[in-house]
Amino acid sequence: MNAWAEYLGERAARRRLLGLQRTLFVREADTPLIDLASNDYLGLSAHPQVALAAQRAAQEWGAGARSSRLVSGTTQLHHELEAALAEFTGHPAALVFSSGYTANLGVITALADADTTVISDQHIHASLIDACRLTKATRVVTPHNDVPSVEQALSKSSTSRHLIVVESIYSVLSDAAPLQELAALAQHYNALLIVDEAHGVGVTPPNGRGVAAAAGLAGHPHVVLTATLSKALGAQGGAVLGSPEVIDHLVNQARSFIFDTALAPPAVAAARTALSLVTPPVVANLRARIKQAAQQLTLPTPAGAVLSVPMPSAESAIAAQAACRDAGVWVGCFRPPSVPDGVSRLRITVNSGLAEVSWQHALDVIAEVVNSRHNNGIAQ
Numbered sequence: 428m429n430a431w432a433e434y435l436g437e438r439a440a441r442r443r444l445l446g447l448q449r450t451l452f453v454r455e456a457d458t459p460l461i462d463l464a465s466n467d468y469l470g471l472s473a474h475p476q477v478a479l480a481a482q483r484a485a486q487e488w489g490a491g492a493r494s495s496r497l498v499s500g501t502t503q504l505h506h507e508l509e510a511a512l513a514e515f516t517g518h519p520a521a522l523v524f525s526s527g528y529t530a531n532l533g534v535i536t537a538l539a540d541a542d543t544t545v546i547s548d549q550h551i552h553a554s555l556i557d558a559c560r561l562t563k564a565t566r567v568v569t570p571h572n573d574v575p576s577v578e579q580a581l582s583k584s585s586t587s588r589h590l591i592v593v594e595s596i597y598s599v600l601s602d603a604a605p606l607q608e609l610a611a612l613a614q615h616y617n618a619l620l621i622v623d624e625a626h627g628v629g630v631t632p633p634n635g636r637g638v639a640a641a642a643g644l645a646g647h648p649h650v651v652l653t654a655t656l657s658k659a660l661g662a663q664g665g666a667v668l669g670s671p672e673v674i675d676h677l678v679n680q681a682r683s684f685i686f687d688t689a690l691a692p693p694a695v696a697a698a699r700t701a702l703s704l705v706t707p708p709v710v711a712n713l714r715a716r717i718k719q720a721a722q723q724l725t726l727p728t729p730a731g732a733v734l735s736v737p738m739p740s741a742e743s744a745i746a747a748q749a750a751c752r753d754a755g756v757w758v759g760c761f762r763p764p765s766v767p768d769g770v771s772r773l774r775i776t777v778n779s780g781l782a783e784v785s786w787q788h789a790l791d792v793i794a795e796v797v798n799s800r801h802n803n804g805i806a807q
């Protein structure tokens with residue numbers, strides 16, 4: 428056997444031993460599974476108006492963008508989406524990227540140099556961690572939602588510039604960041620607060636415009652937002668929102684913007700239409716389902732639309748996920764290394780687009796599996 432095959436075989440065997448082997452589960456077009464694993468919080472990915480917008484854009488502009496934004500990939504659609512995103516979040520300007528991942532990579536690597544300190548929360552998403560790792564900045568990781576630690580890092584730092592990096596709603600625990608306190612610190616220390624609104628857009632009451640907007644921080648000069656178009660908006664792509672100066676800097680310096688094919692026109696058009704469908708009644712429906720699910724699963728109501736159920740082990744989480752799937756319900760599963768604290772969890776995503784009967788059935792199935800996890804042999 429060649430050395431690489433041996434090495435890869437050993438790695439796979441070790442993952443299996445630890446219960447950490449990942450496999451791809453193929454979704455059939457006509458699957459009868461009720462999907463509470465996706466991030467399609469508002470059910471907009473299948474909304475007829477969203478699908479139609481994508482179809483029309485493909486016919487008018489083509490299936491792909493054909494080149495990077497700076498070459499010939501910026502269409503009128505990109506321009507309109509950027510204006511709509513800026514208006515929606517209340518920030519002066521926006522820049523669309525090909526994904527939330529590349530938006531996060533772009534903004535942090537373009538802003539942080541060797542004379543910058545990046546202070547990031549322990550629970551930030553992998554895309555933000557990777558972005559921080561790519562910089563030459565001094566890096567400080569603070570305990571989760573610990574404002575005094577952020578202040579300490581700012582006051583002790585010897586670099587000229589500072590970034591504070593958080594998520595508005597954290598993807599694993601579905602809890603919110605103390606954005607007002609962090610923005611006040613950013614202002615006091617002349618830092619920039621980078622807030623990833625991936626799980627805030629479309630979800631935060633009253634109008635789904637994100638946690639920053641709800642906290643009165645729309646357009647704050649020390650706050651820069653990132654967002655994904657692929658969760659509540661049901662499309663694909665990412666964005667950065669901030670001052671015109673920040674956006675101009677990204678157009679010129681963000682490598683994941685410059686050296687990447689532009690977001691495909693059908694995704695741009697889908698996101699633009701989805702954005703117009705995020706209204707207070709739509710968000711209120713989602714919030715009602717989040718509350719109902721939390722009550723039925725005897726969990727606290729989360730800030731986001733994800734219910735995170737701690738499981739005794741990675742194996743028990745996988746077994747519970749399989750039990751739900753056998754009963755027709757698809758839920759997610761977090762386990763190391765995708766969890767910041769090493770605790771395996773079932774990840775249940777609330778979806779306000781599901782028919783009431785499917786939603787209620789899914790909740791009943793999950794409640795039965797979750798509530799019996801300590802006494803039915805799932806817990807090891």
Ligand SMILES: Cc1ncc(COP(=O)(O)O)c(C=O)c1O
Pocket residue numbers: 526527528529531552554594598623625626655656657663664665
């Ligand atoms: C907090 C957070 N940021 C960024 C991303 C990446 O977004 P995208 O899937 O659009 O690349 C995700 C998605 O998993 C996320 O949860």
